[in-house]
Amino acid sequence: xxxxxxxxxxxxxxxxxxxxxxxxxxxxxxxxxxxxxxxxxxxxxxxxxxxxxxxxxxxxxxxxxxxxxxxxxxxxxxxxxxxxxxxxxxxxxxxxxxxxxxxxxxxxxxxxxxxxxxxxxxxxxxxxxxxxxxxxxxxxxxxxxxxxxxxxxxxxxxxxxxxxxxxxxxxxxxxxxxxxxxxxxxxxxxxxxxxxxxxxxxxxxxx
Amino acid sequence: xxxxxxxxxxxxxxxxxxxxxxxxxxxxxxxxxxxxxxxxxxxxxxxxxxxxxxxxxxxxxxxxxxxxxxxxxxxxxxxxxxxxxxxxxxxxxxxxxxxxxxxxxxxxxxxxxxxxxxxxxxxxxxxxxxxxxxxxxxxxxxxxxxxxxxxxxxxxxxxxxxxxxxxxxxxxxxxxxxxxxxxxxxxxxxxxxxxxxxxxxxxxxxx
Amino acid sequence: xxxxxxxxxxxxxxxxxxxxxxxxxxxxxxxxxxxxxxxxxxxxxxxxxxxxxxxxxxxxxxxxxxxxxxxxxxxxxxxxxxxxxxxxxxxxxxxxxxxxxxxxxxxxxxxxxxxxxxxxxxxxxxxxxxxxxxxxxxxxxxxxxxxxxxxxxxxxxxxxxxxxxxxxxxxxxxxxxxxxxxxxxxxxxxxxxxxxxxxxxxxxxxx
Amino acid sequence: xxxxxxxxxxxxxxxxxxxxxxxxxxxxxxxxxxxxxxxxxxxxxxxxxxxxxxxxxxxxxxxxxxxxxxxxxxxxxxxxxxxxxxxxxxxxxxxxxxxxxxxxxxxxxxxxxxxxxxxxxxxxxxxxxxxxxxxxxxxxxxxxxxxxxxxxxxxxxxxxxxxxxxxxxxxxxxxxxxxxxxxxxxxxxxxxxxxxxxxxxxxxxxx
DNA sequence: AATGAATGAGAATTCATTCAT
DNA sequence: CATGAATGAATTCTCATTCAT
Numbered sequence: 117x118x119x120x121x122x123x124x125x126x127x128x129x130x131x132x133x134x135x136x137x138x139x140x141x142x143x144x145x146x147x148x149x150x151x152x153x154x155x156x157x158x159x160x161x162x163x164x165x166x167x168x169x170x171x172x173x174x175x176x177x178x179x180x181x182x183x184x185x186x187x188x189x190x191x192x193x194x195x196x197x198x199x200x201x202x203x204x205x206x207x208x209x210x211x212x213x214x215x216x217x218x219x220x221x222x223x224x225x226x227x228x229x230x231x232x233x234x235x236x237x238x239x240x241x242x243x244x245x246x247x248x249x250x251x252x253x254x255x256x257x258x259x260x261x262x263x264x265x266x267x268x269x270x271x272x273x274x275x276x277x278x279x280x281x282x283x284x285x286x287x288x289x290x291x292x293x294x295x296x297x298x299x300x301x302x303x304x305x306x307x308x309x310x311x312x313x314x315x316x317x318x319x320x321x322x323x
Numbered sequence: 324x325x326x327x328x329x330x331x332x333x334x335x336x337x338x339x340x341x342x343x344x345x346x347x348x349x350x351x352x353x354x355x356x357x358x359x360x361x362x363x364x365x366x367x368x369x370x371x372x373x374x375x376x377x378x379x380x381x382x383x384x385x386x387x388x389x390x391x392x393x394x395x396x397x398x399x400x401x402x403x404x405x406x407x408x409x410x411x412x413x414x415x416x417x418x419x420x421x422x423x424x425x426x427x428x429x430x431x432x433x434x435x436x437x438x439x440x441x442x443x444x445x446x447x448x449x450x451x452x453x454x455x456x457x458x459x460x461x462x463x464x465x466x467x468x469x470x471x472x473x474x475x476x477x478x479x480x481x482x483x484x485x486x487x488x489x490x491x492x493x494x495x496x497x498x499x500x501x502x503x504x505x506x507x508x509x510x511x512x513x514x515x516x517x518x519x520x521x522x523x524x525x526x527x528x529x530x
Numbered sequence: 531x532x533x534x535x536x537x538x539x540x541x542x543x544x545x546x547x548x549x550x551x552x553x554x555x556x557x558x559x560x561x562x563x564x565x566x567x568x569x570x571x572x573x574x575x576x577x578x579x580x581x582x583x584x585x586x587x588x589x590x591x592x593x594x595x596x597x598x599x600x601x602x603x604x605x606x607x608x609x610x611x612x613x614x615x616x617x618x619x620x621x622x623x624x625x626x627x628x629x630x631x632x633x634x635x636x637x638x639x640x641x642x643x644x645x646x647x648x649x650x651x652x653x654x655x656x657x658x659x660x661x662x663x664x665x666x667x668x669x670x671x672x673x674x675x676x677x678x679x680x681x682x683x684x685x686x687x688x689x690x691x692x693x694x695x696x697x698x699x700x701x702x703x704x705x706x707x708x709x710x711x712x713x714x715x716x717x718x719x720x721x722x723x724x725x726x727x728x729x730x731x732x733x734x735x736x737x
Numbered sequence: 738x739x740x741x742x743x744x745x746x747x748x749x750x751x752x753x754x755x756x757x758x759x760x761x762x763x764x765x766x767x768x769x770x771x772x773x774x775x776x777x778x779x780x781x782x783x784x785x786x787x788x789x790x791x792x793x794x795x796x797x798x799x800x801x802x803x804x805x806x807x808x809x810x811x812x813x814x815x816x817x818x819x820x821x822x823x824x825x826x827x828x829x830x831x832x833x834x835x836x837x838x839x840x841x842x843x844x845x846x847x848x849x850x851x852x853x854x855x856x857x858x859x860x861x862x863x864x865x866x867x868x869x870x871x872x873x874x875x876x877x878x879x880x881x882x883x884x885x886x887x888x889x890x891x892x893x894x895x896x897x898x899x900x901x902x903x904x905x906x907x908x909x910x911x912x913x914x915x916x917x918x919x920x921x922x923x924x925x926x927x928x929x930x931x932x933x934x935x936x937x938x939x940x941x942x943x944x
Numbered sequence: 945a946a947t948g949a950a951t952g953a954g955a956a957t958t959c960a961t962t963c964a965t
Numbered sequence: 966c967a968t969g970a971a972t973g974a975a976t977t978c979t980c981a982t983t984c985a986t
Contacts (some may be wrong), residue, residue: 120986124949148976159951164978229436232491236498269499269507276491277484284439284483291443292476300476303522304515311518315510327966334967355959366968371961534965538970562955573972578957643850646905650912683913683921690905691898698853698897705857706890714890717936718929725932729924741945748946769980780947785982947986955979965968 128166130156136177140222144174145229174226179237181223185216186238191245202256203306209249210301214282214294221286228283235276260313274305335373337363343384347429351381385437386444388430392423393445398452409463410513416456417508421489421501428493435490442483467520481512542580544570550591554636558588588640593651595637599630600652605659616670617720623663624715628696628708635700642697649690674727688719749787751777757798761843765795799851800858802844806837807859812866823877824927830870831922835903835915842907849904856897881934895926 117125134156138147149170153160167173191212196204217224227234242250250271257267278301285297292300341363345354356377360367374380398419403411424431434441449457457478464474485508492504499507531539548570552561563584567574581587605626610618631638641648656664664685671681692715699711706714755777759768770791774781788794812833817825838845848855863871871892878888899922906918913921 118986120949127950149978150976153952160953160977161951161979162949165949169977231438231487232495239498266507269503270511272498273484273488273504273507273511276488277480280438280487281480281483288439291446291479296476297480300473300480303519304477304480307518307522308511308515309518310521311514311516312510314517314521315514331966356961357959360969367960367970368962368968369966372966376960532965534970541971563957564955567973574957574974575959575972576970579970583956645852645901646909653912680921683917684925686912687898687902687918687921687925690902691894694852694901695894695897702853705860705893710890711894714887714894717933718891718894721932721936722925722929723932724935725928725930726924728931728935729928745945770982771980774948781949781981782947782983783945786945790981947984949983949985951981951983953980956977958976959974960972962970962972963968964970 127156127158127162130158131163131166131173132177132180135173136181136222139177139226144170144226174230175233175237178223178226178230178234179241181220182234182238183241183243186242186246187244188216189245190215191249195245195249198252202253202309203302205249205252206305206309207298207302209253210278210282210298210305213278214286214298217282217286218294224283224286227279228287231276231280231283235272235279238279239272239275256309257312262312274308277301277304334363334365334369337365338370338373338380339384339387342380343388343429346384346433351377351433381433381437382440382444385430385433385441386448388427389441389445390448390450393449393453394451395423396452397422398456402452402456405459409460409516410509412456412459413512413516414505414509416460417485417489417505417512420485421493421505424489424493425501431490431493434486435494438483438487438490442479442486445486446479446482463516464519469519481515484508484511541570541572541576544572545577545580545587546591546594549587550595550636553591553640558584558640588644589647589651592637592640592644592648593655595634596648596652597655597657600656600660601658602630603659604629605663609659609663612666616667616723617716619663619666620719620723621712621716623667624692624696624712624719627692628700628712631696631700632708638697638700641693642701645690645694645697649686649693652693653686653689670723671726676726688722691715691718748777748779748783751779752784752787752794753798753801756794757802757843760798760847765791765847795847795851796854796858799844799847799855800862802841803855803859804862804864807863807867808865809837810866811836812870816866816870819873823874823930824923826870826873827926827930828919828923830874831899831903831919831926834899835907835919838903838907839915845904845907848900849908852897852901852904856893856900859900860893860896877930878933883933895929898922898925 131152135144135147135152138144138151138155149160149163152173153163167176191208196208217227238246254267254271257270258264262270281292281297281301282294285292285294338359342351342354342359345351345358345362356367356370359380360370374383398415403415424434445453461474461478464477465471469477488499488504488508489501492499492501545566549558549561549566552558552565552569563574563577566587567577581590605622610622631641652660668681668685671684672678676684695706695711695715696708699706699708752773756765756768756773759765759772759776770781770784773794774784788797812829817829838848859867875888875892878891879885883891902913902918902922903915906913906915
């Protein structure tokens with residue numbers, strides 16, 4: 117990377133970080149571009165060299181942060197042997213998503229207003245440890261006989277429910293606490309999983 | 324109701340409707356109070372006599388509209404005998420929610436940005452035909468042995484998933500079409516239901 | 531007029547005058563709304579209560595000023611008996627337009643960039659002494675046998691030439707001085723007038 | 738021309754053309770240098786190597802295009818024998834100016850805001866077929882006994898009227914259609930011409 | 945000569961809110 | 966209660982111009 121390109125990238129990062137830091141104290145929507153560039157220490161025009169507008173910036177912040185999550189050691193460290201019961205894998209995933217969001221409340225507030233931006237970003241860019249656990253759950257469903265397309269659809273909706281419910285619990289606490297949400301989500305997904313296996317078997321039988 | 328009160332209420336309704344009609348063409352966030360009072364045909368000061376600010380107005384619009392949904396004939400007309408298989412009840416509910424939102428895209432866009440405002444409004448104010456179907460599904464879970472609190476938590480999360488996913492499908496179409504979302508949601512919830520019955524039984528057995 | 535309406539009108543006038551005064555030193559296009567409201571001593575929002583934007587303001591300034599011209603005594607004072615030769619009427623009109631513009635260079639610069647706004651404003655709103663002289667010339671043409679529509683077209687084009695050429699002479703001096711333009715315009719229009727009479731006669735004869 | 742000079746000229750032309758093409762969709766005043774260099778495919782700094790600013794560019798565009806008009810075959814193709822009645826020469830000139838502008842509306846809009854830039858450019862740089870027809874009309878006036886200076890003044894004012902009125906008719910259509918403007922301009926100038934011959938004769942007699 | 949990243953002053957416009965009538 | 970003129974801070978975004986490479 118040339119020196120010029122490096123400098124450009126540095127400014128991009130500074131803007132991303134400045135915005136995130138400001139979002140810790142105020143809603144990003146009500147933070148002005150002036151404040152962001154002021155904190156980043158760049159000229160106002162530079163903002164528009166990097167982002168179309170504030171909403172573009174928000175998308176890019178979310179993408180940046182969730183990519184980090186997916187490579188985090190945390191999923192690996194606690195990770196289970198692939199042979200562990202599916203319920204434990206679900207519990208691990210749900211629990212780690214919640215923990216991650218809990219320790220990044222600023223990000224959580226951003227995601228809460230942009231759930232689908234986040235879900236799409238995660239699924240389209242999945243990699244690292246997250247990708248592994250994601251595939252594992254998918255494999256289970258595939259083994260039950262669902263087509264690849266059905267598996268994707270189900271994973272998408274389930275992951276959407278996880279993200280949306282975790283954010284809601286952390287922000288509004290209400291009507292369910294984060295812990296309750298974790299256990300209920302695990303419950304629901306496990307029941308679904310169990311039911312799915314039955315459902316498939318009976319379908320097969322029916323045929 | 325006195326004549327004065329009637330007039331006041333009429334202005335309140337006019338404001339609500341004007342805002343909703345305007346939201347059909349533009350994002351409500353970017354509609355000014357000026358435009359709303361202009362279309363409603365009342366003075367600007369009158370707005371502040373009725374609402375704290377624009378966000379208060381948005382909440383009241385959502386509440387107003389979902390209350391109408393819950394009393395609609397549609398749920399009753401197609402309604403099944405309570406003895407029908409649970410899957411059919413779920414299918415009916417999911418299908419009718421999607422149909423309602425599809426024919427109220429303006430409302431759908433509002434809800435998409437305020438999912439939990441909507442879910443809370445619905446669950447707290449549930450009545451009419453919607454309440455019946457809601458109770459029916461709850462009864463099933465209760466019969467499986469879940470505590471009232473657990474039933475509420477599960478219904479909340481499931482309903483949140485329904486609303487959130489329907490809005491997403493209708494607005495972004497992507498990655499799943501509305502029809503796919505309906506069938507997948509029904510699938511997931513039915514599997515969950517089936518699994519839940521097994522889960523409970525095995526728990527009981529385990530105990 | 532109520533007190534409130536009076537106050538509103540006063541602010542309107544203040545804005546019109548402030549803008550005109552500022553235009554004496556700078557091009558109106560490069561004067562900011564800030565400067566205008568600053569000089570007028572009203573709030574910035576008030577500007578937008580009165581004008582759509584700066585171009586709307588410019589049109590209204592031109593209209594305001596040319597209406598004043600049309601009622602000025604100057605045309606009356608020197609006025610000729612209607613029976614005077616047409617050339618003298620034309621000379622008077624051209625001369626007075628030039629004198630008026632010369633003593634209102636700020637207005638002249640505005641009109642130079644908006645010739646047709648001005649010509650339309652003048653012709654549509656003509657009244658006072660200007661209207662009289664305008665009609666007189668029109669009468670002459672009508673007497674020659676031109677239809678009303680033809681008379682209007684010719685007057686429009688001739689007046690357009692007068693305004694456009696006077697502005698050009700005063701601003702660019704070049705290639706013709708204001709005096710040369712006056713005499714040449716008078717010449718051209720008089721020749722046209724003379725020729726028109728011949729032209730019409732020969733047409734009649736031809737028929 | 739050296740290779741370097743050729744490349745430079747090519748960039749100059751690209752900028753001129755890019756600006757003109759952009760002006761087909763938007764007012765040139767509100768087109769940014771950024772857009773122009775973007776479309777031309779050159780760097781921003783290059784713009785300033787070629788033009789002082791945007792207004793310099795506009796002048797150069799007008800000059801470039803009207804020079805093309807003056808060499809067009811169209812005037813020659815339809816051209817009349819010099820002995821044809823003067824009215825036919827005027828009609829040809831007016832008609833061809835209108836046709837040219839009609840088929841170059843983008844240019845017409847530019848000229849409308851810069852009538853005198855255009856008129857000066859045309860008269861100072863006249864050549865080709867246009868120069869011929871221009872001289873022919875001038876000769877007629879000279880033969881009537883006007884001095885060279887008077888002829889120039891009259892031609893300037895008449896040509897100014899032609900350009901200004903054609904632009905106005907094409908852009909605002911109102912109050913006169915392009916066709917009406919053509920016939921009225923021909924009428925006015927022909928009447929002027931006829932009247933001028935009388936006028937001159939009577940002056941001579943008077944002397 | 946050519947580039948294009950960076951600048952930052954500055955312009956237009958909006959809009960929630962107040963308050964005298 | 967209702968009105969709507971007035972406010973002016975705040976915000977977004979543009980853009981001509983510079984200058985290091």
